[in-house]
Amino acid sequence: MSTFLSNLISGVSLGSVYAIIALGYTMVYGIAKMLNFAHGDVIMIGAYMCFVMMFNLNTPAFVGVLIAMAVCTLLGITIERLAYKPLRQATSLSVLITAIGMSYFLQNLAQLIWGANPKSFKSVIPSGGLSLMGGSLKISYVTIVTIIASVLIMVVLTLFVNHTKMGKAMRCVSEDRGAAELMGVNVDLTITVTFAIGSALAAIAAVLMCSAYPTLKPTTGSMPGIKAFTAAVFGGIGSIPGAMLGGILLGVIEILGKAYVSSELGDAFVFAVLILVLLVKPTGLLGKKIHEKV
């Protein structure tokens, strides 16, 4: 029982990281109608930045996290302006290929700068944890911080989207870009802000992820990125609560699948979920149905 509980808790924790990453995917998809394939690699850059600050420059952890967030935000904005903005009118195939190119660019750039060998990341959160149920159930501080952070982010983001002017602009653009533009909404700015928020969240996710799984290499971001996209689709792409729900469910499915079915097929398991969801309910758990007009 306690093994199951501890698996469940680490599933929720992993899922919280997926959820934070998925928020970036889902917001960008909802507003810019594109799959930002490079999002996972922004995470990787964030992790490296934090690593550089903390281990090469010996700054305190919180400075490392803040710098990582700042760099990721700038990176997100730059990527959007340079690569995606000129393609607003292009087909989704071209945009996706560009995004894949960007992802590849970041990975190879990181490899040139930091090398292909994995670096070991030291947790920014003190090790150790709480002992519950007379010591049979241990929950690490990383797990607790991850879960709390994701809940906080979720609450703040929901408030932002629902109660600020920029949030309203985001909802407008995601509903109908043309109409929003006609109503005087600055669409380009809105999309840029969306990328900025998504990328800042990616930095937080990077630190949390590397605190729990402390190896860092240029491809660190790609698998979690794809899985988080899966989570976003699972929850219903474009929906913020959907990303949260999808992320946590996916984390739990992955950990339980690895623990009880087969540890080799953990990834296959996650992707099987994606395929099943898309086939049974392509709009995800909380997504809206889209009609194609004839």
Place this chain on the structure above:
Amino acid sequence: MTDTKRRSDTKMVEHPSRASGPERDLNKRPVLECSHLGIDYGGLKAVDDFNLTIGPTEIAGLIGPNGAGKTTVFNLLTKVYQPTHGVVMVDGKDTAGMNTIQASRLGLARTFQNIRLFNQMTVEDNIRIGLHNQIPYSTASGILRLPAFWKGEKKQHEKAMELLSLFNMQDMADVKSGSLPYGAQRRLEILRALATSPKLLLLDEPAAGMNPKETEELMDTIIKIRDDFQIAIMLIEHDMNLVMGICEGICVLNFGRVIAKGTADEIQNNPEVIEAYLGTQKEDE
């Protein structure tokens, strides 16, 4: 005038649901029979209790204000949407449960309000796509270049050229359809629909964006198509000169419901139709 009136009256007795079709179709099996056709979108009745019968060589018009549900009727007939109520019989066969492809095989072909061509393909290839099920040969004979391939290709080419000659478009055969001028695109879409050898051709605003002279030519062409191919044509159009000029039966739709059916004269004098188009007297004042 009285003659028309009497004609439509006698028909109304025979087919209560029918717009007044032409005399020559009187004792033939209608190509289309809709009864109580309708679709609900979660409580909203986009089309409700739509009844219409079209004779095998009739030119029928479907008119109504914007948003009345005209295109939805086309989508229901061609099974882009599945109707939630009613029956559609095409050439005497019930189309319940069919999809778009089966509807096409049964003899329904259409054009689209917003032109839908295969933009990256040539004009001739667009028509050859229309001939897909008319002049078939297998994929294997295509890849292996078997005799069936050469025979089929030759036949497709001849037929495509024959169709293009209808609009004098033979010399455009090798042009990419996406780069054609607007009017030519509309004409190509009609030819592509005709290539499927339909029994009923559905035209969604064929004269949209055409000038009066082009519209005039289009009217002649529509009649010519009907006469040459001996098929029925149903069209949605806002150009009243075209509708009143060539349609033998007209059906007026408003808020998803049929508000009038009859000949051009009957429709023009129908108070409900005038109200639908111009608003009520009270509002006007």
Place this chain on the structure above:
Amino acid sequence: MKKSSNTLRKITKTYFPCLLVTAMFIICQIMITTNAMPRTTKSMLVPVCVYIVMAVSLNLTVGISGELSLGHAGFMSIGAFSGVVIATYTREVFGFSEPAQLLSALVIGGIMAGIMGVIIGIPVLRLRGDYLAIVTLAFGEIIRNILNCIYISLDGNKLHFAFNNNDIPGTQILRGPTGVTSVEKIASFLAGFLLVLFTLLVVINLIHSRSGRAIMAVRDNRIAAESVGINVTGFKLLAFVTSAFLAGMGGALFGLNYASLTPANFSFNASILILVYVVLGGIGNITGSVIAAAVLYILPEELRGFADYRMLAYAIVLIAVMLITNNARIKAFVNSIFKKNKAKGGEQA
């Protein structure tokens, strides 16, 4: 007379890629017989053929059918491993000669990948756009995950299969994550050339036939294609499965060209590499795929020291090509630079 010369020109244009590869093959053969070709280049001939096959077959899905597939290397891996198993089996059990082994490996590799194409295609092709791309990626990863767990051995003339368990009798051919080792390298340049020619003929003949036009019609406008009675899913599946089949054959040749091979060789990166060839050669352009695959494979291998920057350069070129071909302003800007240079050149002359 004029008509026949027109037809000839048309045929030449249609089959230009075939003429091109034949010419390239003849030149290479002359260089080999006159010892004019360096050994490193010679060792690249078979992989170049394989990558041409991969690029052309992927172009069938991406360019002609208009669906972005990110799992093409998955089909290649199925072809590679089943090809190696079949080659070993036919050699040990039937005593096939090398060409016969190769042929059976290619055919079975293609069929296995084709079957996988059907299994994947039926669910995947119901999806559209980005979703379809991401699911093909997912399937590519699943294939690799599963191959990591498969063990096949040959005991006498019986093949044994095991999942996630290496305890099977006989000599092991396929060993999970270790893949295949000490393979007899029976792939030859001639076989590679013939496979390229076969691939080109299949793809070109398909494109210029009734079914190929239907595939392109579905790409250009799905709703209009349905309205004239074209079976949308059927023709998408035809393109996808043909593409998978050809990729499987390419994979089989690839597998028989190296002494050892692991499932990790066919990761997502390998799929992207093939996609780079297709994009840079021009989406939907078969000749472009052939040239891009050949040049982009040989060039980085020849330029030593460039290897570290190769993938970085690919990424930049990929983005640049997309921006130039899709943004009117950037396109105009690039054109104006070229024009200026031309004008300058003219002045100097």
